[in-house]
Amino acid sequence: MKYLNKILVLLVALLVTGSTFGQSVRDLRFNEIFIKNTDNFDDEYGRHVPWVEIFNTAYNTVNLAGCYLTDDTTGLASVKKNGIPEHWYRIPKTDVNTAMQQRSFAVFYMDAQPLYGTFHVNFDPRTSKSSYIALISSDGKDLIDLMVYPKQQLMDTAMSYGLAHDGIVEEAEMMDQFTPGSTNETKVTISKQEKLKRDDPYGIGLAVISISVVFVALIVIYLMLKLFGYATKKIAARNAAKSTPAEETKAAVAATSTEAKDDDQITGEEAAAIAMALHMHFNSMHDEESEIITIDMPSAHYSPWAQKELTMKKTPRLRK
Amino acid sequence: MFEFFKEGIIQFFGYSGFGNCTWGHIIMICVGLFFIALGVIKEFEPMLLVPIGFGMIIGNIPFTDGLQIGVYENGAVLNYLYFGVIKGFYPPLIFLGIGAMTDFSALISNPKLILIGAAAQAGIFAAYMCALLLGFTPQEAGAIGIIGGADGPTAIFLSSKLAPSLMGAIAVSAYSYMALVPVIQPPIMRLFTNDKDRLIRMRPPRAVSKREKVLFPLFCILLTAFLVPSGLPLLGMLFFGNLLKECGVTKRLANTASGPLIDIVTILIGLTVGASTQATNFLTPKSILIFVLGAFSFVVATACGVLFVKFLNLFLKEGNKINPLIGNAGVSAVPDAARVSYVEGLKYDRTNFLLMHAMGPNVAGVIGSAVAAGILLSFLY
Numbered sequence: 001m002k003y004l005n006k007i008l009v010l011l012v013a014l015l016v017t018g019s020t021f022g023q024s025v026r027d028l029r030f031n032e033i034f035i036k037n038t039d040n041f042d043d044e045y046g047r048h049v050p051w052v053e054i055f056n057t058a059y060n061t062v063n064l065a066g067c068y069l070t071d072d073t074t075g076l077a078s079v080k081k082n083g084i085p086e087h088w089y090r091i092p093k094t095d096v097n098t099a100m101q102q103r104s105f106a107v108f109y110m111d112a113q114p115l116y117g118t119f120h121v122n123f124d125p126r127t128s129k130s131s132y133i134a135l136i137s138s139d140g141k142d143l144i145d146l147m148v149y150p151k152q153q154l155m156d157t158a159m160s161y162g163l164a165h166d167g168i169v170e171e172a173e174m175m176d177q178f179t180p181g182s183t184n185e186t187k188v189t190i191s192k193q194e195k196l197k198r199d200d201p202y203g204i205g206l207a208v209i210s211i212s213v214v215f216v217a218l219i220v221i222y223l224m225l226k227l228f229g230y231a232t233k234k235i236a237a238r239n240a241a242k243s244t245p246a247e248e249t250k251a252a253v254a255a256t257s258t259e260a261k262d263d264d265q266i267t268g269e270e271a272a273a274i275a276m277a278l279h280m281h282f283n284s285m286h287d288e289e290s291e292i293i294t295i296d297m298p299s300a301h302y303s304p305w306a307q308k309e310l311t312m313k314k315t316p317r318l319r320k
Numbered sequence: 321m322f323e324f325f326k327e328g329i330i331q332f333f334g335y336s337g338f339g340n341c342t343w344g345h346i347i348m349i350c351v352g353l354f355f356i357a358l359g360v361i362k363e364f365e366p367m368l369l370v371p372i373g374f375g376m377i378i379g380n381i382p383f384t385d386g387l388q389i390g391v392y393e394n395g396a397v398l399n400y401l402y403f404g405v406i407k408g409f410y411p412p413l414i415f416l417g418i419g420a421m422t423d424f425s426a427l428i429s430n431p432k433l434i435l436i437g438a439a440a441q442a443g444i445f446a447a448y449m450c451a452l453l454l455g456f457t458p459q460e461a462g463a464i465g466i467i468g469g470a471d472g473p474t475a476i477f478l479s480s481k482l483a484p485s486l487m488g489a490i491a492v493s494a495y496s497y498m499a500l501v502p503v504i505q506p507p508i509m510r511l512f513t514n515d516k517d518r519l520i521r522m523r524p525p526r527a528v529s530k531r532e533k534v535l536f537p538l539f540c541i542l543l544t545a546f547l548v549p550s551g552l553p554l555l556g557m558l559f560f561g562n563l564l565k566e567c568g569v570t571k572r573l574a575n576t577a578s579g580p581l582i583d584i585v586t587i588l589i590g591l592t593v594g595a596s597t598q599a600t601n602f603l604t605p606k607s608i609l610i611f612v613l614g615a616f617s618f619v620v621a622t623a624c625g626v627l628f629v630k631f632l633n634l635f636l637k638e639g640n641k642i643n644p645l646i647g648n649a650g651v652s653a654v655p656d657a658a659r660v661s662y663v664e665g666l667k668y669d670r671t672n673f674l675l676m677h678a679m680g681p682n683v684a685g686v687i688g689s690a691v692a693a694g695i696l697l698s699f700l701y
Contacts, residue, residue: 193700196458203452203461207445210695211438217547217691218438218684224539225431228532268524272673 025067027058028135029169030147031105032162034178035125035154041107041180043120049111050125052133052147053180056100057167064100065093066138069108069121071128079140088136089114089121103166107180126155150174340382344599352376352594358499365499365656368472368590372495375594391595402592405487408480410589411473412557417582418473418686419537419561420574422654426680428532429525432632433642433677437684439628440650441692443468443621447613448696454609459483462696464610467494468617469689470501470651474554476593478693481701488596489607493614495593501656504615505622505648506664512626513644518668520633520643522677530568537562544691550701551694558690618651625650625681646678652685 032053034041042048052069056062068088075085084090091098095118100106109116110133112124125133131151135144149161153174160178164171165185177186190198200206333339355373359366378398379391391398404410427434448465456464463479463486475494479487497504537559544555564574596602626647633641645664649657661678 193458196699201452203445203449203458206458206699207449210692210699211442211445213548213695214441214688214691215435215438217544218434218688220543220547221540221687222431222434224543225428225434225536228428228535229431229526232529232532268526268676271527272524272676 024058024060024062025064025137026142026144027056027062028064028067028100029055029057029145029163029167030133030135031055031166032160032175032179032184033125033133033147033149033154034160034180035110035151036156036158038158040158040178043109043111043116045116047111049109051107051109051180053162054100054106054108054135055163055167056102056104056106059102061102062100064091064098064106065095067091067144068134068136068138068140070134070136071123071125071130071132073132073134073136073143073146076136076140076143084140087123088140089123092118105181105183125151145169147172335384337382340384342382342599344603345380345382348380348597348599348602349377351597352380355496355594364502365495367586368495369499371587371590372492372594375591376492376597377594378591379595379598390598391592392598392601398592398595401588402596404585404588405476405491405592405596406480406484408477408553410585411477412553413585414473414582414589415554415690416557416561416577417579417585418654419558419563420565420578421582422558422562422565422683422686423679424536424562424683425528425533426525426676427683428528428536430523430677430680433646433680434684434687435632436625436628436642436647436650436681437652437686437688438650440621440625440647440681440685441469441688442624443617443619443651444689444692444696446620447617450616451609451613454613456609457483459700460486462700463487463490464613465617466490466689466693466696467497467610467614468621468651469685469692470494470498470618470621470653470657471686471689472498473589474652474689474693476589477554478696481697486606486610488593488598488602489610490614491593492597492602493611495590496611497614497618498653498656501651501653502660502663504618505657505660508619508622509626509645509648509660509664512623512630515668517630517644518665519672520641521669521672522643522646522674523640525676525680530566533566534563534568537566540687544687548691548694548698550697551690554690554693555687558686621651622648643672643674643677646674646681649678649680649682650685650688652682652689654682654686655679657685658682 030052033051035050037048037050039048041051043051054064068084068090070085070088072085072087075082075088079085097118098106107119109120110123110125111120112122112127113120114122125131132146132148134146136142137144147161153159154161160175162172162175162184163169164173164175166183175184177184179186196206352373352375355369355376357373358364359369359373383389385393388394388396389398390396391402393399444465444467446465447468448461451461451464452458459482463475463483466475466478467490469475472491472495476487476491479490483490541556541559545552548555561574561577564570564577626644628650629642629644629647633644636642643661643665646658646661649661651657658675658678658681662673662675665672665674
């Protein structure tokens with residue numbers, strides 16, 4: 001019973017965790033941040049304000065709704081006792097635009113004007129004491145991502161800070177190109193296919209590698225099957241050694257030793273003969289009728305439908 | 321009044337198939353009829369050629385654009401059915417059925433036969449190199465090369481990812497050559513073998529226990545999918561289907577996968593692939609090149625399989641040798657390639673039954689081509 005309780009608790013814990021990270025919000029990453037916005041990207045009111053870009057690294061839709069954005073994570077540890085801190089910006093659950101498609105971007109304006117819309121947070125990095133921004137799960141307990149940025153540098157220069165390759169947090173750097181709502185990978189790079197065509201114009205390298213991998217895969221299966229065969233023989237031998245036939249049947253076993261030995265190991269010829277016999281048997285069976293048409297009455301007249309007794313009404317039961 | 325009738329008839333004629341017909345449509349309809357004839361009269365892969373042939377007729381009935389009836393028109397019924405081809409979800413379902421139908425006993429009892437399945441995949445990469453030389457992009461070359469695997473579903477799966485524009489030609493080419501296995505392979509088999517080779521008798525396979533049969537798909541999916549994760553849709557479904565068959569407790573699921581499900585998907589895939597060969601998209605010089613490259617890859621695959629067996633025999637003791645006539649079965653046209661080995665074997669020795677032996681490399685070819693597709697996908701996608 002104790003074990004059952006433990007399992008139940010574990011299942012509940014798993015479910016709770018699952019609901020917290022529904023649709024894998026843990027796949028979200030801060031991708032780019034821009035503060036000294038004087039003449040570039042503007043919001044829906046035409047204002048130039050700092051913005052931050054979030055990237056959905058997952059290959060499925062992720063909904064941001066309910067998560068928190070903040071520049072102060074001090075309430076994170078005590079969220080259980082004191083509830084959600086007021087200075088955290090809760091992303092509204094009623095806006096369908098918070099659902100991020102796979103590998104897509106969402107831009108939030110950091111203008112301390114949450115009443116301006118879903119994508120306007122309640123803090124401004126220009127007035128903030130901290131130099132980081134955090135994304136927190138909908139239950140307020142888990143830190144999904146945190147980006148520490150060079151605040152002074154971003155306030156002084158019109159440069160953004162972000163990930164050179166979308167979603168790769170290890171590659172954060174100052175960037176002279178700002179790309180709100182789109183990929184940071186704007187540098188002209190050679191695609192995988194172009195590189196392959198350049199390095200391997202005749203396909204010899206790919207052919208050699210591929211055929212080697214096919215061989216490796218099938219050789220591994222070959223070795224596994226060999227091991228199977230070996231283990232099967234061993235087990236069969238061990239089972240045979242364990243079973244000691246009764247005295248009275250020993251003579252009979254000795255007499256039919258050949259058959260007994262092969263009882264569970266039929267040969268290929270035997271298998272082929274059985275298969276052929278079955279094939280012939282089933283193919284000779286068919287559901288064709290005799291094709292004889294006659295006007296003679298069939299000999300068997302009996303049918304329960306024709307029985308008078310069954311069609312007659314029973315004696316009615318009188319109600320009292 | 322007369323003018324009205326005249327205009328009406330002319331307008332109707334303009335909407336009819338006769339008014340929109342071109343030589344391309346007629347040629348493709350003739351090809352469709354030829355496919356049906358091959359399937360019905362010669363019984364070459366009728367389950368594939370009849371739906372494809374009929375699909376070709378459907379796809380090449382000339383019509384006015386915008387009526388939402390063509391396979392390439394959004395909202396058309398045929399377009400919805402074609403969705404499974406474009407997105408590549410029909411092939412894994414077919415692999416599920418193949419897995420539920422396939423008995424891997426021949427392979428389990430004689431594991432070295434699996435290597436023939438690997439050797440026969442050389443055709444894929446030979447065709448890949450030739451396609452590159454002929455000016456195809458690496459993705460297109462990869463999709464064309466897979467024809468050499470002689471596996472229609474794999475060819476559709478890979479081309480839907482790498483070269484969707486060539487999918488019709490690649491699929492029709494792959495299925496055509498699969499159907500023509502009894503015509504293409506025997507001359508190559510005879511070319512690379514001598515009388516002594518053809519008379520080799522192979523040791524009868526040992527009986528395979530249920531435990532081995534159940535463990536086989538589990539180990540195989542773990543080994544192959546870890547090595548080539550991109551082949552997961554095909555390999556996963558293949559081995560899942562096989563597990564359903566072998567575990568013995570999911571008989572209904574196995575029956576559905578190997579019966580109604582694969583039949584339904586075969587009908588849909590055959591018909592829509594056939595319908596996708598609209599003359600305007602299909603009759604191009606590229607399609608002809610694809611057919612030539614497909615034939616070449618098939619020939620190379622068969623030759624490599626046969627020659628690899630001869631090579632293996634150099635290291636095998638007398639009594640353990642393999643008959644090179646089963647080398648052709650390394651391509652994954654199941655069970656036609658194995659049947660060709662059997663028929664050819666009987667021609668030289670009426671008591672030498674190679675069918676069960678040939679099924680080993682044949683099912684290995686299915687695994688091999690799925691692995692090869694996964695590798696190409698990981699390099700080129």
